[in-house]
Amino acid sequence: MRTGAAREEVEDVVTKAKSLGLDVQLNIGTDKTVVAILGSNTGQISTDLFAVLPGVESVTRIMKPYKLASREFQQRDTLVDCGGVKIGGERIVVIAGPCAVESEKQLTQAAEGVKKAGAAILRGGAFKPRTSPFSFQGLQKKGLELLAGIRERFGMPVVTEVVNPQDVKLVSSYADMLQIGSRNMQNFALLTAAGKSGHPVVLKRGFSCTITEWLTAADYLLAEGKNKVVLCERGIRTFEDSIRFSLDISAVPVVKKNSHLPVIVDPSHAAGHYSLVPAIAKAAVAAGADGLLIEVHPNPKEALVDGLQSLSLSDFTRLMEELRTIARSVGRYI
Amino acid sequence: MRTGAAREEVEDVVTKAKSLGLDVQLNIGTDKTVVAILGSNTGQISTDLFAVLPGVESVTRIMKPYKLASREFQQRDTLVDCGGVKIGGERIVVIAGPCAVESEKQLTQAAEGVKKAGAAILRGGAFKPRTSPFSFQGLQKKGLELLAGIRERFGMPVVTEVVNPQDVKLVSSYADMLQIGSRNMQNFALLTAAGKSGHPVVLKRGFSCTITEWLTAADYLLAEGKNKVVLCERGIRTFEDSIRFSLDISAVPVVKKNSHLPVIVDPSHAAGHYSLVPAIAKAAVAAGADGLLIEVHPNPKEALVDGLQSLSLSDFTRLMEELRTIARSVGRYI
């Protein structure tokens, strides 16, 4: 309450809390009265309900707004199964492949190369969210078919992005795991549709969303009760201009502390430049990430999308060897 | 090019540019060679195509990535017609109403009050994008019907948000203008669907998107060729924690300089607190905004959504009088 708040103002707050079935305790300090509002669901109640009342200076939330994604809701780590590959366990799962599916030849070369180098899951975009309407928008259904063919041929599970609620069913029929991109992290219509699919989902962090907002978005997926979520840190927007997005390495320990969900790191979209990918990938493994999502292209110079951030197959193979050594040094394997 | 780049590396860049139908000019400096790539569509060509080539240090884009929204594409200011109200002219258009449509009574009181105070357009949310799945999600179709009823009764055009591409048709049949929210500014599936509707659209700036990205998103709407766009600045995410979002007042003159589209300001979502709304609203008018989008609730204490940032009808009426004086001082009217 504001310094000098009237007794009736304090009582209005108390009445409001009680009307919502909450308990209240008053702390009458030297300068200010603090009203503590207690209850098991206070994290999901809007603070505005109290902040609008006269005499209230500010409302501070002690409970987190997310629930299903929280470590308090579930103590043990969640293991997510993607076509037989477990994410969240001792193995560090590397997901690799081209940004966009461009052709059968390109996808075959990529899949063959990343599998040989030790990647567990293939990635490739069929529906591409592009910032400009004049850019290549992906092969769409044709891309999904190519991905499905490659999955059969190489026996690798496949993850691909979905950008429109209407496409969730279609994409789910081809892919082992759905990806929700950074710009769609708070596209709640899409989250709800993806949640209903029952498929595992890689939820990329919005590039300007806090970790709390990210876990709250995961609640949308978990609220449907059927599916599992892998969180993916991919860099946040800051003032620094030497890199496309600043990878928030602390997201790894912070998520581990507050959530039971596995967390992986995408060094490629953060870096925006292939030369910075290896250092970030190594840091992620050392920091405790459960996996990596790396863009690899058989011929980066000819890539239709994001060639600059893609590793060549030989660079990826070299990086995988370094990552294996670091994984061992933190008691894990790739 | 990097210092010491080989002659062949420079030639590869030149060859690439020519293969894309572009012109090239070489600047051979003391330390570095700079390759200038020229052509009328260089703003829409990916810089990665060149940045991946060996010997290239960095690629700097001189042309803007957006086109249809640019002042260069269209010199004269665009006037957007929303149910007979023109946005972008001498009149500063105030759009006001509750965050969410809650009931017929609430909406009627709000519409009556804001109309009397001088608002030109009514706002009200039927589909609400909420960060938590446990929050009130809006009255949906029922809310649209209430809005349409109010429009008839008070003769005020109505703007309301659309959050799912599938709903565009439904929402368009009730509303005079569609709103695309901050978190959906880069929801390209939604932009494309809204663009096809032919309805005017209020495009809110993504809270972490640059003005360049905002105008590029407007290109998605304009690319369909049928509809018109009103840009709405509503605050950006910064480190400052005394306010929900920091209103970027410079967005007003920067948009005016670079685009022909009208730009309005939403002080309510930036402020997050009713006490900060008037100062920001007044600043926006003085800076040259073409309108305001203000949340007003007949009883903020009972609002289901965002009550804290809503003005009461009496506060709104008082603010409108101050705004009228300022509008006159910059040669406009409300």
Added chain:
Amino acid sequence: MRTGAAREEVEDVVTKAKSLGLDVQLNIGTDKTVVAILGSNTGQISTDLFAVLPGVESVTRIMKPYKLASREFQQRDTLVDCGGVKIGGERIVVIAGPCAVESEKQLTQAAEGVKKAGAAILRGGAFKPRTSPFSFQGLQKKGLELLAGIRERFGMPVVTEVVNPQDVKLVSSYADMLQIGSRNMQNFALLTAAGKSGHPVVLKRGFSCTITEWLTAADYLLAEGKNKVVLCERGIRTFEDSIRFSLDISAVPVVKKNSHLPVIVDPSHAAGHYSLVPAIAKAAVAAGADGLLIEVHPNPKEALVDGLQSLSLSDFTRLMEELRTIARSVGRYI
């Protein structure tokens, strides 16, 4: 306290608080115990003292860390006297002049022009903090002498920047008001030295400092008990790249709410480009700023420092007329 914190852990927190002379109240919720710590100086006690204790999940400060600058410490607005000009009253005080003092001729032309247009105080830098050691560093003592001469001749008070604690005495002997620049807002050695001088000080906001940190820095100046402080918002660092710094217009109402100190706005350093200065200056006046700090140069094209953000004398004169109209529309004058 963490969910499941032991009784002894709660007791340790209570004991710690009592050992510091503070009161304690326990809120035992369904999921968590919250310990409220009460006392008149809790804003100045480090939260770490409690956060390190076992079982503590987090510590939330309810009291502000600043004290002397707060509206609670002093209810009435502070009026700062700068050579006879009062800042913080009904008059909006415009401080104008060149970024750097370059020559007697340049300073004379600037002073004559800005005085004629209605500026109340002359600004000009003698000691320049430059990001590169290879840039012009200012005329230093010679620049101070020129400023003092101009003050005599035109009867205008003078404000100039001080960058080194050792120079405070020297600068104070020439200037009516000291300026502490954005990059020195948390240079505590300099703040302490300036505080001891007894001179009024313009304290620019650090470009990445919160308003809370800014007011806490003001406490350093006020703690010496002899001098007065004018706060100056000059833009904050964000991700937006169309402007040098994003002017935080909400800083004006937030400071007015939380502090008794006057607050002025520097549109020039925020904008970085003369074409954006007028819109920001007008917005600041409408938002309630007590003054403006504007860079004006008799010949911007020849300026040694920051020419791009300087207004010419004719542009400044035109702007002043517009500002006068807006000032009247908010019940003030220039």
Added chain:
Amino acid sequence: MRTGAAREEVEDVVTKAKSLGLDVQLNIGTDKTVVAILGSNTGQISTDLFAVLPGVESVTRIMKPYKLASREFQQRDTLVDCGGVKIGGERIVVIAGPCAVESEKQLTQAAEGVKKAGAAILRGGAFKPRTSPFSFQGLQKKGLELLAGIRERFGMPVVTEVVNPQDVKLVSSYADMLQIGSRNMQNFALLTAAGKSGHPVVLKRGFSCTITEWLTAADYLLAEGKNKVVLCERGIRTFEDSIRFSLDISAVPVVKKNSHLPVIVDPSHAAGHYSLVPAIAKAAVAAGADGLLIEVHPNPKEALVDGLQSLSLSDFTRLMEELRTIARSVGRYI
């Protein structure tokens, strides 16, 4: 140049460039004319000199503004000698100790413990820059004497912070290496004084400064020609609120690419909480950092400053063993 810039406007730009001894090349595109300005010192020339000219749309700097710190100025890695310990070579140098020197007992215990665990250099603050004037400001000269005594007794080099140009001489007479804190990174008076001392300097990155600004600040130190610089990344200010500052892990590879100076990481000030320190420290080693600066306190619960981010001696000892394994996995040692 702006679209449609007049021929005379282009010529004015060319004339200006030539008057500064620079070369010029014109690129006449379909839509715009681009003027390339060439010369060996273009990185140090203000872009404003051109941006103010009529018809100029924007000026893009291709050359970096820093010079002495750049990899182009010196190809080979710099090795910095701190009391016999080499920073920047195969050994990863761990600098550890308490945030503030509090007493002989505290410092002795800390030094003994960190040395035993493998730290190479002792840190401890005698002059403390505190955000509030009401906080503990350090033991000052007495603290320096304690540090010098410990150096003799344990044979460990010592690094300590300097906050006032006047103190540089005093601090240099006690310490092996000076530290310039984050808030002083652009305190140019202090940089110049430290540069003149000839001592090696740890230059912490300003928490809101770009890497380019950081390297330009290093130029201030290097410009005096006598001393060497170790760069220290310590987290940047972002919107994320689960951690005090977001550690910019990409700063490590970016500095390695652009500069010859060694770069170390301070996980403690970034994390703000001891539980996040180990993950960040491990990530830094994996990413290629040349060292770490870690806060360790014999009794964090009793620390006068920053106890929450300090590791206990046992936590530090455990971390050092993990770091040794990771160091080996990237071909280095501690």
